[in-house]
Amino acid sequence: MSTTASTPTPLRPASAGVLSPARTLATAARVLRQLRHDPRTIALLILIPCVMLFLLRYVFDGSPRTFDTIGASLLGIFPLITMFLVTSIATLRERTSGTLERLLALPMGKGDLIAGYALAFGALAIVQSALATGLALWFLDLDVTGSPWLLLLVALLDALLGTALGLFVSAFAASEFQAVQFMPAVIFPQLLLCGLFTPRDAMHPALEALSDVLPMSYAVDGMNEVLKHTDMTSTFVRDVLIVAGCALLVLGLGAATLRRRTA
Numbered sequence: 001m002s003t004t005a006s007t008p009t010p011l012r013p014a015s016a017g018v019l020s021p022a023r024t025l026a027t028a029a030r031v032l033r034q035l036r037h038d039p040r041t042i043a044l045l046i047l048i049p050c051v052m053l054f055l056l057r058y059v060f061d062g063s064p065r066t067f068d069t070i071g072a073s074l075l076g077i078f079p080l081i082t083m084f085l086v087t088s089i090a091t092l093r094e095r096t097s098g099t100l101e102r103l104l105a106l107p108m109g110k111g112d113l114i115a116g117y118a119l120a121f122g123a124l125a126i127v128q129s130a131l132a133t134g135l136a137l138w139f140l141d142l143d144v145t146g147s148p149w150l151l152l153l154v155a156l157l158d159a160l161l162g163t164a165l166g167l168f169v170s171a172f173a174a175s176e177f178q179a180v181q182f183m184p185a186v187i188f189p190q191l192l193l194c195g196l197f198t199p200r201d202a203m204h205p206a207l208e209a210l211s212d213v214l215p216m217s218y219a220v221d222g223m224n225e226v227l228k229h230t231d232m233t234s235t236f237v238r239d240v241l242i243v244a245g246c247a248l249l250v251l252g253l254g255a256a257t258l259r260r261r262t263a
Helices: 021-036 039-059 064-096 099-104 110-139 148-172 176-186 188-193 205-211 215-228 234-256
Strands: none
Touching: 021 039, 021 064, 021 110, 039 064, 039 110, 064 110, 064 148, 064 176, 064 215, 110 148, 110 234, 148 176, 148 215, 148 234, 176 188, 188 205, 188 215, 215 234
16 A cells, blocks of 8 residues: 655744734834934934924014914924835835845734834834924914814824835835935825915815825814814814825735745
8 A cells, every 4th residue: 555745835834924913013123223223314203393393483483373374284294204204215225135025034924014114113203293293382382272182193193104105115116215206206296285385175176186185185184173173073083084094005005015025
């Protein structure tokens, strides 16, 4: 009686496809350790939004109402822009150095990596948003009708959206210079159409329709709701949910760009 030898099947980590808190926290801790040794990046993340708000306040020193009008919007826009720049460049370094490739060879899923990066940069976003919001409200006398906590919530979600966009576009850049070049394509159109310079309903109908599908428009709308209303409005809840949903969607797209290049 002959016995047929079975070919052993390559072992595949059973938990690699499942989001693991331990692996996610380990990834976040590694990213934060790397950033700790890069003071220029920390300065860009933490100080630049505060410096920009400080300059803006005294640019409009003779017209404080103008600062009140646009300051709240920029409180959300500045974190989005800085987190986009830093995240796209930092993630691109990981891709081009082969770090992501080596990590994907370990029992670690794409979700663990993306969630770890989002958690690390999200922690920095909390610090950044808290400092910028505190500076604007208590030192630069930004006059808002609603709760400062709602203002901080929108600023934080905007920073997380910038993180998600940076993670996503890093997959399409071959160098840090190319990563920066994505900013005019991804950020500038949203900046022009978000309602910062003119109300969106005063734009050409085609541009207004385009602005309706851009997440920064809802970030600015959410800030304006806090600026004008004492209570949380249904429009504010809608705006916050759209910004959060866009961030999660883009993070999912970012996870889809993580592929092993070796067989």
